Amino acid sequence: MRYVMVQIPKSTTPALPAPRSVPTSADVARLAGVSRATVSYVLNNTSAVRISEPTRRRVHQAAKELGYVPHAAARSLRAGHSRMVLMPAPAVQAGPLYSQFLNDLQWALGRLDYTVVQYGSVGLCDDEAARAWAELRPVAVLVPGVELGPAGVAVLKRSGARAVVTLGSEPVEGAHALLMDHEGVGRVAGAHLHARGRRRVGVVVPEEPGLESLSRLRLAGVRDALAGTDAVVTELPLAYEEEAAARLAARWRELGLDAVFTYNDEYGMLLMRALQDEGVRIPQETAVIGADDLMLGRLLRPRLSTVHIELPSGRDLAELVDRAVREPGAAPETHQVLGSSVVHRESS
């Protein structure tokens, strides 16, 4: 049943004062009896120009009285640049790991006096999106995922973006790249399972849309780690639902697997629960390893082995952005930023 918004009657409806139009610096100037230039000098503390104390006070007083707030668009239009760092808002569910990273980044960029803006670009693809972002004339653009091609980068740069940074699996021509080696995540998981003597390895591939590119890479990583050994990899499509997990678990014995990498800890919990309900002993019959090192893995019994993923610190990335903005001519940097390491617990 859909929950319906219920309006609550308002007790009082005070007649608002006349809806004045929004005050400009000209209004402030008029009220203070000075010129617009003087207002600008005072409110920006322009050091190149000295304004008498009484005048300053009059201007400040007038500004406060009118509730004056400068118009960012007008300012940056005149200045010819802004300090806006634009990021497309993630369309899909971001995990806690990534959310934390985003917060750190915002904070770090804020300390460097940039303004971080997440732009919700739903349904636009690639160049369409790039154009939409370019209209805002950000000084830098941070793009997670593969939502941007070389053409998009070119559009952004031509429209004045001094730095374009992609966070993804492969570099994009013309942009700085933070390479997230998701294959590496699968690779260490695969190597770990092989080292523990497992040879028939299942890999969960989430059916949820938006996770496909990542899960493909992690799967490829497992394949890579096990290539040239006698181990064999089986792909296991799985929706994030109890029933789907139960169905998979029901045919577990016939699959004949002795290990499974579950894409991440959440799918790990889902599958492990289903396997246990089916009587499959973990890790004796089947070893399980997840990824992301979430708290929940530690709370499971047996404790879930996992791949710990280290993202770059927000501060580091903020500094990269700042450097790129200051030195826009420099060659794009490419960094490897995903540190994958196995956390061995009880499930493998």
Added chain:
Amino acid sequence: MRYVMVQIPKSTTPALPAPRSVPTSADVARLAGVSRATVSYVLNNTSAVRISEPTRRRVHQAAKELGYVPHAAARSLRAGHSRMVLMPAPAVQAGPLYSQFLNDLQWALGRLDYTVVQYGSVGLCDDEAARAWAELRPVAVLVPGVELGPAGVAVLKRSGARAVVTLGSEPVEGAHALLMDHEGVGRVAGAHLHARGRRRVGVVVPEEPGLESLSRLRLAGVRDALAGTDAVVTELPLAYEEEAAARLAARWRELGLDAVFTYNDEYGMLLMRALQDEGVRIPQETAVIGADDLMLGRLLRPRLSTVHIELPSGRDLAELVDRAVREPGAAPETHQVLGSSVVHRESS
């Protein structure tokens, strides 16, 4: 150990073409051999004016050739308004529930031709933040939490915001309000436990910063539900760490509680695990109920009872915003939007 970004040497560094300055509509006009006015007409498909087909083609051609992208700030400066809906980016970890809601909302507003922008305002409080937002001259502002007082609302409205909507526990003078009844969450949990015959009820209060206001309200709700009964409520501060949970579980028997409301399902999992490790039988000795109805609760054994929380649909909220924008004089609406209902499983 902190992971350090490692630079990968660039294989080729193609000399970029001369860093032209960013093309304006004047450049397009020049190249097409027409006036700036004509460019504007063509690119905006202005219906009031008819431009010959050959001219249109020349303009489009020129625009593409230069990679022209219009300047949003200049446009909205001239137009006197924008279609930007601004939301402060959530400072703390947003749960999956809220993330989903945000996505829906962005999508729905996008369909109504608004542009959603999340503004990272870290470390600014109340009026400072309101001023920062007002500088962007958004047509509407959506504020979750209690980050805005009546003064802030006034600032935003004076600077041209036609709608200010708060999502919080109590209405703010002058703004539309979507009331999230977090007390109600605690209330239904408390009532449920009481109905199941429990009388010594613990309530987990997370120690993580940022969760305090919410957890206080949920606690108050439990208190409210149990007021006037013979039940007694005990506050249980708890950090989201295994050790903290273990410490709490270790003195569980001396606390003498027969039920606990864990703030949400994640703390529920944490505490339930610790209690089980301590040998406390659930639900016989202690009933446990969480909130948020996450998947993970269904996967626990015993299955975790929870309070299902229904947020308003993104579409509904988008329509409220649109209505408010179109009818800025109307009295602020106040809606009750949190539907709380107990999902009884095995842990209570």
Added chain:
DNA sequence: TTGAAAGCGGTACCAG
């Protein structure tokens, strides 16, 4: 059908 020009709100140069 197209062009010239005013002006949105601020900033910064130059003159007084």
Added chain:
DNA sequence: CTGGTACCGCTTTCAA
């Protein structure tokens, strides 16, 4: 020390 003014890029009336 302060005022006048040109200009950032774009839209939109008004004339031609």
